[in-house]
Amino acid sequence: MSKKRKSYEKSFLIFIIAIIIITLAYFGSPLSKVKDITVKGVNDLGAQQVINATDISDNSLLVGVFFRQNSISDATRKKLPSVKSISFRTKNMRDLTINVKEYATLGLIYKNGYYYRIIDNGRILTNKLKSYTGNYPIYTNFNKKRELEKITKIYKKMPESVKNNVSEIHNASTKVNPYRIKIDMNDGNKIVADVRTVDKKMKYYPSIASQMKKKGVINLEIGAYSYPFDNKK
Template sequence: MLKRRIKISKNGLIFIIVFIIVLIAYFGSPLSKVRDINVKGVNDLGAQQVINATKIDENSTLLDVLLHHGSISKKTAKKLSSIKSVTFRTYNLRDLVINVKEYPTLGYINKDGGYYRIIDNGRVLNQKLNSPIGNYPIYSNFNSGRLREIANIYADLPSNVQTNISEFYNSPTKLNPYRIKIDMNDGNKVIADMRTVKTKLKYYPGMAAQMKKRGVIDLEIGAYSYPFNVKK
């Protein structure tokens, strides 16, 4: 078997040597340090919050970030539980882009005098907030199992229904342990059954449009509405 010899011309060798010298000089100079950081993909997190979690600052070098991007991503996601993934890319030889993918927010639960964010599959983040962020529903009186169930139901609802939901209440009765109540942003209230609410709520916009006054839409057994001043 013949061995091929790679021949490098004198000019080519000089180019390689110069390139290595320039590369070493660059990474050993202040020019190799991160100048600007641009965070993309954040919805409910703040850009500075992400930057602080990565611990990347003006003293960090791009080479160090690129070499340790895996461990930086893991530490960032561990510190900010709502982050699904973090990736990095560079531009202009000195600037850094942090691409963030968050778990979708499914709402908030009010407990211990604060609000806690609910993400995928009803998982509650251990981060106390003074008030909810964004237009997401509040969940009241649900145990952990029921919370996961109702949060997943909310995740599958049409967007025009999601944006109109203000708060879910667990409101069981002796006759129906699956009974829930829902406050809507348009002023109406909904009574429903957890086992059928996902299917029935898609009819809410049409039913609400036909109501002359604000009131109750009862979806627990059938599907009908009545004004607040009518007792049922």
């Protein structure tokens, strides 16, 4: 073996050893661990709630987070069903940003003293809420899953200005009209409608309400007309 070949092999060995030493030193130092965690994109969830679900802490290896990001994402979505997707980004090789996309909340149901969120993928979350924040409608008397799914889809398609005004949606079916619903609005008006046509008619609500001199009832079952609460109609 030539001296040149031996010199090359010796240099290569020294290089490999140096890489191993540097790697071990890095993983044994604080530089390899997550320093600060920032959560972006949360709406109904809390930032700390997301961090806890990922099991990432300032003791976690940053490189380990990225190697395991798919499994961390899957585990987080199982713990927090309202999470649609989750991804990770690093800054300064130590700070971690968790980007979250949530399923939109389409309202809540009230049962046995607790509120339960209904999210955009049709699920009713099992988390019990004594109270809630956000401008979401409360659904009552929709005892069948199919009925609840239908009315939440209708609500989702309403114009934003109308959605923000909806307070409660009640199943008010009768023998005469099994499709009847009642809607309480935040502005004080009440709506009587048919679930089969309400999605097309609710867009007219702002115009009808603006012409009312007093708060009252807007009937959208057949046609569209309104009358004040003190009217015996």
